[in-house]
Amino acid sequence: MKAEITAPDTREDGRSNSSARALRCEREVLHRADGSAQWEQGGTKVLAAVYGPMSTLARKEDPERAIIEVTFKQPESPSGTDLERQYEHIIQQTLAGVIQTAMHPRTAISVILQVLEHDGSLLACALNAASTALTEAAVPMTSIVVSAAVAQDRKGDLLIDPTRAEEEAAGATGMFTFTARAEAPGAEQLTVAEDCLTSIVRGPTTTEGLLQMLSLGHKGAQRAAAFSKMSLTQAYDFL
Amino acid sequence: MSSGKLQVVGPGDAIADLPDTGEVRVGAGVIAADRLLRTVRAGVPRQTKNRKIWTEGRSKRYAPCVGDNVIGTVIERRSDDFVVDIGGPFAAVLNTLAFEGATRRNRPKLVEGDLVYARVVFAHKDTDTELTCLEVTGKAGGFGPLKGGMSINCGSALSRRLLAVPPAPVLTALGETLKYEIAVGQNGRMWIDAPRSASVVLIANAIERSEFLREDQTRLLVQKLTSHMDRLDDG
Numbered sequence: 001m002k003a004e005i006t007a008p009d010t011r012e013d014g015r016s017n018s019s020a021r022a023l024r025c026e027r028e029v030l031h032r033a034d035g036s037a038q039w040e041q042g043g044t045k046v047l048a049a050v051y052g053p054m055s056t057l058a059r060k061e062d063p064e065r066a067i068i069e070v071t072f073k074q075p076e077s078p079s080g081t082d083l084e085r086q087y088e089h090i091i092q093q094t095l096a097g098v099i100q101t102a103m104h105p106r107t108a109i110s111v112i113l114q115v116l117e118h119d120g121s122l123l124a125c126a127l128n129a130a131s132t133a134l135t136e137a138a139v140p141m142t143s144i145v146v147s148a149a150v151a152q153d154r155k156g157d158l159l160i161d162p163t164r165a166e167e168e169a170a171g172a173t174g175m176f177t178f179t180a181r182a183e184a185p186g187a188e189q190l191t192v193a194e195d196c197l198t199s200i201v202r203g204p205t206t207t208e209g210l211l212q213m214l215s216l217g218h219k220g221a222q223r224a225a226a227f228s229k230m231s232l233t234q235a236y237d238f239l
Numbered sequence: 240m241s242s243g244k245l246q247v248v249g250p251g252d253a254i255a256d257l258p259d260t261g262e263v264r265v266g267a268g269v270i271a272a273d274r275l276l277r278t279v280r281a282g283v284p285r286q287t288k289n290r291k292i293w294t295e296g297r298s299k300r301y302a303p304c305v306g307d308n309v310i311g312t313v314i315e316r317r318s319d320d321f322v323v324d325i326g327g328p329f330a331a332v333l334n335t336l337a338f339e340g341a342t343r344r345n346r347p348k349l350v351e352g353d354l355v356y357a358r359v360v361f362a363h364k365d366t367d368t369e370l371t372c373l374e375v376t377g378k379a380g381g382f383g384p385l386k387g388g389m390s391i392n393c394g395s396a397l398s399r400r401l402l403a404v405p406p407a408p409v410l411t412a413l414g415e416t417l418k419y420e421i422a423v424g425q426n427g428r429m430w431i432d433a434p435r436s437a438s439v440v441l442i443a444n445a446i447e448r449s450e451f452l453r454e455d456q457t458r459l460l461v462q463k464l465t466s467h468m469d470r471l472d473d474g
Contacts, residue, residue: 034298034299034300035298035299052300052328053300053302053328054300054328055328055329063365098250098251100279103279103364104302104328104364105364105365106328106329106365107328134250135249135250135280135281136281137298137299137300138268138280138281138282138296138297138298138300139280140250140268140279140280141250141251141279141280142250142251142272142277142279143250143251144249144250144251179251180251181249181250181251181252181253181277182248182249182251182252182253183253184253185253185254185255185256185275185276186246187252187253190249190252228249229249232247232249232281233247236247236281236282236283236296236297237247238396238450238451239247239282239283239295239296239297239396
């Protein structure tokens with residue numbers, strides 16, 4: 001897959017269309033959580049906490065597997081909105097694709113995502129934070145998940161990792177999640193799967209546009225995967 | 240794994256090829272999939288002397304495993320057993336007769352909140368975890384109720400380091416000036432007892448702070464902390 005990128009127009013914040021914002025990741029930020037991480041993409045910051053696998057209410061538990069509960073909170077809407085419920089559902093479904101739930105039957109794995117700052121690409125940032133926090137909590141997973149957001153502006157140009165203003169002005173926005181893991185023993189880099197685990201696209205676009213968004217999303221996910229690997233290596237250096 | 244530099248792996252990463260014989264011993268955190276051995280959690284792949292492959296990571300929550308020595312808190316007394324919290328997803332059961340010298344008439348008098356050092360004898364994801372305070376020989380062998388002292392959560396990575404042979408530098412450094420007793424559970428808990436409560440606090444602090452320090456730094460830290468101790472004695 002190769003993303004076709006139009007002329008290197010500079011965006012409002014000085015980036016070219018195909019350059020993502022700086023990534024920042026802090027692990028084990030919370031003392032009481034089993035695993036936690038703060039993931040930042042430019043001005044978007046999400047704090048993730050993972051509790052579990054732990055015992056849960058009898059009416060909730062599944063005798064065959066662990067259940068995954070996701071709570072998504074934004075600072076401006078403490079009561080919870082429909083969009084938050086929708087995000088929770090998307091994140092829950094995505095994480096269920098990689099967590100080995102059968103290893104801990106009758107338990108619950110609780111993922112709590114607190115948005116600290118929202119400047120676009122929120123869902124992608126939240127998923128990256130959740131994946132990192134799950135890794136820290138040593139929840140068994142078959143791979144990590146890496147996500148990237150893409151926006152298509154009114155001219156039809158694709159913008160990777162859009163800011164909030166760019167998302168609001170865009171014709172269509174997309175968020176793509178892929179699985180990433182080392183496919184050979186001792187591999188230096190993680191391989192991001194070609195198959196998309198989750199894709200959320202809003203707004204009108206052509207088939208061609210959708211495919212371009214997907215391949216640009218894949219590129220963004222590769223960057224997140226490389227960063228994630230680097231962050232993990234530094235975090236476990238003490239062992 | 241074979242190279243000198245440690246290789247950190249993340250969930251799902253391939254750590255080794257499945258040998259052609261198809262026979263391999265895998266430990267915690269490793270699964271076999273598509274002719275590869277993959278880890279399901281982050282850490283460093285390691286191999287034991289009998290060629291068992293496992294991933295050494297860190298975690299705060301404990302997943303019970305047969306043979307682990309754990310520190311638990313009694314949370315309930317029942318007619319035949321104690322319900323003990325060992326930090327796993329579910330509480331474990333400890334039979335009242337699984338203590339040295341215990342009989343139907345002479346049972347250990349443990350109450351809610353008491354600490355026990357026990358061994359996991361049965362662990363399966365679908366059933367209750369079972370503990371015992373007996374060695375295979377029927378002797379206590381160090382297991383049993385932990386009286387007095389203090390217990391703290393230290394996480395699995397630190398507890399593994401404290402249990403290592405030769406002993407962790409922090410333990411030997413502390414032992415040069417202080418008299419203390421310590422029990423470390425593989426469930427990421429430790430228990431410390433010393434004649435004076437001030438030393439218990441000092442030891443707990445020294446151990447917790449030594450996690451990310453090198454050996455020389457650890458010695459310096461212990462020296463600094465114990466010098467405060469001497470001053471307390473003088474006053």
